[in-house]
Amino acid sequence: MSATTPTLPNSFWDSLATKEDERARIRWYMCVIINLSSLNYPDVIPQVYKHLQDHLLQDMTKAQRFNAIQIIREGLIKSTGISGAARTGNAMRTLSQCVPEEYREESSGRANETHEFAVERGRQFWTNIYARNPAFDPEASVRASPDYAFVVRDVLYARIFSYDGVIDPLTTGLAMVSALYGMDCPNQLQHHMKGFLFNGGTREELFGLRDLCLGTAKILGVQSRYGAWPIPSVESAQPVSKQ
Structure with a gap:
């Protein structure tokens, strides 16, 4: 239905x-x-x-x-x-x-960018969001799962969020x-x-x-x-x- x-x-x-x-x-x-x-x-x-x-x-x-x-x-x-x-x-x-x-x-x-370029831009974008936030624990995701942390920072932030x-x-x-x-x-x-x-x-x-x-x-x-x-x-x- x-x-x-x-x-x-x-x-x-x-x-x-x-x-x-x-x-x-x-x-x-x-x-x-x-x-x-x-x-x-x-x-x-x-x-x-x-x-x-x-x-x-x-x-x-x-x-x-x-x-x-x-x-x-x-x-x-x-x-x-x-x-x-x-x-x-x-x-x-x-x-x-x-x-x-x-x-x-x-x-x-996005397909025209190298992965290295996207990762660098993604890490900067991630830093701009979280670095000045004392309530954010940057290692929490790593402790939870290094693979999850990699996907978030080097895939989502690199290829999706930071693309400008x-x-x-x-x-x-x-x-x-x-x-x-x-x-x-x-x-x-x-x-x-x-x-x-x-x-x-x-x-x-x-x-x-x-x-x-x-x-x-x-x-x-x-x-x-x-x-x-x-x-x-x-x-x-x-x-x-x-x-």
């Missing part, structure tokens, strides 16, 4: 209206699609794509449309390291059915946090929110993303085990008044 696809209410799009520039709006759509993927609701993605088409893509040039869709695809690829190949694959194939063929990619940018051919590290941070909300993983969520702040993101962005992701789950009837975890503060982050 197939599951019924929920319909997103008109009020779902309200927070998008607060995004003043095109880049922020594209990031919003990216985060929603990643969150739907990690929540295992890929069948809702066509509703999001239609709204994207009707309210943003139709006013763009062909090159701008391709870039916007490429950003969303890249965000989904980044989320593979959080929510896994199965859920991401379902979301990517669903998105592909919505996207006109002229906006599909014809080759892989399409989106920048801050956009990658938003993608990872969106996926972690969907997967309901509070420990990793805290670390990646701190990494986002250490690298120049703001708490205001994280408050907005938390409201978006938890609001999406509520609409879909998904009950979180851990709920709304607090937004962390770090010394280099910009403070906001909301608690």
